[in-house]
Amino acid sequence: MKRSTKPKPKTGAPASATLGPEKLLRFYRQMVKIRLFEEQVNQLYTSAKMPGLAHLYIGQEAVAVGICEALRPDDYITSTHRGHGHCLAKGASADRMFAELLGKASGYCRGKGGSMHIADQDTGNLGANAIVGGSAGIATGAALSAKMRRSEQVSVCFFGEGALGQGLLYESMNMASLWKLPVIYVCENNLYNEYTHYRETTAGEFTTRAEAFGIPSESIDGQDIELVHTAALRLVERARQGKGPAFLTCNTYRFHGHHVGDIDRSYYRSKKEEEEWKNKRDPIELLAGRLVARKLVDTKALKELEEEGRREIEAGVAYALSAPYPDPGEVDQHVYT
Amino acid sequence: MKARAKQDAAPVALSREITFAQAINEALAEEMRRDPRVFVIGEDVGEAGTPFKVLSGLIQEFGPERVIDSPISEAGITGLGVGAAMTGMRPVVDIMFGDFLTLTMDQVVNQAAKIHYMSGGKLKVPMVVRTTLGATRRSAAQHSQSLHALFSHVPGLKVALPSTPYDAKGLLKTAVRDDNPVIFFEDKMMYQLKGPVPEEEYTIPFGVADIKRPGTDITIVATSSMVQVALAAAEKLAGERISAEIIDVRTTAPLDKETLIESAKKTGRAMVVDEGYERYGVTAEIASVIADSAFYYLDAPVKRIGAMHVPVPFSPALEDLTVPTPETVVEAAKTLCGRI
Numbered sequence: 001m002k003r004s005t006k007p008k009p010k011t012g013a014p015a016s017a018t019l020g021p022e023k024l025l026r027f028y029r030q031m032v033k034i035r036l037f038e039e040q041v042n043q044l045y046t047s048a049k050m051p052g053l054a055h056l057y058i059g060q061e062a063v064a065v066g067i068c069e070a071l072r073p074d075d076y077i078t079s080t081h082r083g084h085g086h087c088l089a090k091g092a093s094a095d096r097m098f099a100e101l102l103g104k105a106s107g108y109c110r111g112k113g114g115s116m117h118i119a120d121q122d123t124g125n126l127g128a129n130a131i132v133g134g135s136a137g138i139a140t141g142a143a144l145s146a147k148m149r150r151s152e153q154v155s156v157c158f159f160g161e162g163a164l165g166q167g168l169l170y171e172s173m174n175m176a177s178l179w180k181l182p183v184i185y186v187c188e189n190n191l192y193n194e195y196t197h198y199r200e201t202t203a204g205e206f207t208t209r210a211e212a213f214g215i216p217s218e219s220i221d222g223q224d225i226e227l228v229h230t231a232a233l234r235l236v237e238r239a240r241q242g243k244g245p246a247f248l249t250c251n252t253y254r255f256h257g258h259h260v261g262d263i264d265r266s267y268y269r270s271k272k273e274e275e276e277w278k279n280k281r282d283p284i285e286l287l288a289g290r291l292v293a294r295k296l297v298d299t300k301a302l303k304e305l306e307e308e309g310r311r312e313i314e315a316g317v318a319y320a321l322s323a324p325y326p327d328p329g330e331v332d333q334h335v336y337t
Numbered sequence: 338m339k340a341r342a343k344q345d346a347a348p349v350a351l352s353r354e355i356t357f358a359q360a361i362n363e364a365l366a367e368e369m370r371r372d373p374r375v376f377v378i379g380e381d382v383g384e385a386g387t388p389f390k391v392l393s394g395l396i397q398e399f400g401p402e403r404v405i406d407s408p409i410s411e412a413g414i415t416g417l418g419v420g421a422a423m424t425g426m427r428p429v430v431d432i433m434f435g436d437f438l439t440l441t442m443d444q445v446v447n448q449a450a451k452i453h454y455m456s457g458g459k460l461k462v463p464m465v466v467r468t469t470l471g472a473t474r475r476s477a478a479q480h481s482q483s484l485h486a487l488f489s490h491v492p493g494l495k496v497a498l499p500s501t502p503y504d505a506k507g508l509l510k511t512a513v514r515d516d517n518p519v520i521f522f523e524d525k526m527m528y529q530l531k532g533p534v535p536e537e538e539y540t541i542p543f544g545v546a547d548i549k550r551p552g553t554d555i556t557i558v559a560t561s562s563m564v565q566v567a568l569a570a571a572e573k574l575a576g577e578r579i580s581a582e583i584i585d586v587r588t589t590a591p592l593d594k595e596t597l598i599e600s601a602k603k604t605g606r607a608m609v610v611d612e613g614y615e616r617y618g619v620t621a622e623i624a625s626v627i628a629d630s631a632f633y634y635l636d637a638p639v640k641r642i643g644a645m646h647v648p649v650p651f652s653p654a655l656e657d658l659t660v661p662t663p664e665t666v667v668e669a670a671k672t673l674c675g676r677i
């Protein structure tokens with residue numbers, strides 16, 4: 001059902017003081033890389049070069065980058081069907097991701113997983129997941145393992161607000177709190193569970209859900225990467241010190257459809273709402289504006305960073321397009337170890 | 338002897354063609370008009386009419402009280418369905434992808450399936466769970482499974498697997514009227530398949546197989562979209578002067594054993610094609626039914642063709658290898674008939 005929802009950013013104090021220019025520029029580069037990657041996915045999909053389903057992360061980049069930049073390379077993440085952003089932000093490379101998206105043998109999962117299942121152990125990515133809420137147990141289990149192994153690793157569970165409908169999340173949070181597990185539940189509230197506004201599927205408040213288990217819970221503007229990153233630093237550090245889980249709601253918006261084929265969206269959200277977010281709440285534009293206002297860079301330098309990103313993405317696509325498909329003999333490999 | 342499909346429908350001209358999706362939609366709309374206790378609950382079943390657009394228009398006619406958009410809570414909506422069914426309603430629970438049935442397992446297997454029996458016949462669960470099956474949509478391992486064998490295994494559940502728009506409509510209407518929990522599987526690759534469906538009211542009884550194409554040399558038993566695969570194979574086999582009889586079981590639980598056995602006795606050769614896994618699967622059950630009762634009439638062991646024993650891979654280069662195709666069915670049939 002359609003309802004008009006104005007973006008209501010919760011603006012805390014900008015944490016600019018703690019984040020140096022180098023870090024901010026890196027954020028910019030990473031967010032732009034995700035944006036360009038997803039634009040390519042859109043292109044590949046609409047030109048029938050990419051099979052399957054494509055759920056674009058465009059609009060939500062500040063969440064993945066803000067959080068993952070607060071993590072160690074060996075920290076864990078679990079991701080969702082909308083997972084390309086998390087995967088890139090945790091350090092995966094675009095070329096092998098594209099290869100996976102096209103079902104090629106040099107993809108991260110040898111073409112067996114595809115868009116909704118990319119996993120990359122080397123960067124701590126335990127996998128995207130095509131089951132909504134399906135990774136709540138996995139992320140919490142990885143935190144249990146980190147605690148048992150005394151590895152001081154932290155685990156981040158990314159999920160959309162739709163996953164609040166799944167019981168597994170609540171069972172997992174209960175145990176995480178009981179046993180003080182180093183896991184951060186990052187709820188990306190982009191307002192819609194597929195084609196339905198979250199208010200029609202979600203009773204009560206987000207934050208109180210975690211609080212019921214004694215888990216500290218915050219809700220922040222997910223378009224403001226400085227806010228996201230500062231919160232992540234604090235919560236990750238807390239978890240690493242053995243003080244237990246946290247729940248972070250990042251309020252955000254997906255600029256495109258639920259998946260690439262979701263073109264007619266007028267029955268569930270208005271053009272006006274989309275335009276407002278795109279024009280006023282674009283996380284990349286927001287950061288760019290600040291970088292320029294603070295005279296850390298000029299627009300020309302930003303343009304160059306973007307071009308750099310574009311070259312990487314274009315090279316990645318070219319690599320994937322020309323990469324070979326897996327050998328038919330691979331079909332029954334990896335069912336068992 | 339049981340009635341066959343040809344006798345199920347009133348003898349009207351099947352001039353009208355609609356899609357499989359429209360057939361499902363019509364069946365639900367008609368049942369909801371007929372019986373105010375029938376309601377639909379599921380994710381994005383309302384305005385969106387499901388991602389496959391199968392339920393488009395229902396909310397306009399029946400309103401949000403009877404076409405309920407739910408949270409993403411498969412266990413929850415199935416549980417609510419069980420409770421509502423036990424207390425006088427007739428829920429149709431929409432589980433978007435058959436893969437998500439795994440989230441409903443306790444409510445379906447431990448609760449719905451057993452309540453009538455455990456209560457000594459006092460309580461009943463007239464609930465339909467509508468869901469999908471089928472690979473080759475490039476949807477990868479968690480959106481492509483055909484899990485109907487799991488449910489056919491459980492006493493107390495009925496399982497329907499329509500293969501045409503005609504069967505889809507008639508079987509779904511029967512499912513809604515059945516007083517037992519019914520798991521209703523629709524192959525998502527068939528939603529746009531067109532076929533003749535009469536304007537007039539009709540239902541198709543459960544447990545009655547349909548001979549989709551008569552033949553004399555070999556019996557090919559199939560389910561769901563594999564019936565279409567078998568029909569395509571039969572066409573090719575005819576070119577090689579092998580006459581294949583294609584039998585659609587339409588429901589695996591209950592299973593119309595008689596029709597299968599009779600056909601196998603007649604042709605002397607049988608194979609079973611199903612998109613679930615072969616191991617411990619629907620093909621195994623049906624093959625054993627035929628072997629048990631038609632053994633002395635068979636010229637060869639019953640052949641089974643199911644999905645390859647792997648999670649469904651994403652890559653098109655691999656996925657297409659995992660499912661039965663007309664070509665693989667033709668090859669197997671020729672071997673069985675001693676033509677290779």
Ligand SMILES: Cc1ncc(C[n+]2csc(CCOP(=O)(O)OP(=O)(O)O)c2C)c(N)n1
Nearest residue numbers: 082130131132160161162163190192193194
């Ligand atoms: C258990 C389960 N139920 C249903 C689906 C189908 N589905 C895929 S995405 C989606 C909506 C998810 O919304 P949300 O969690 O908010 O994530 P978003 O798509 O907004 O990123 C649904 C219902 C699924 N993949 N898994």
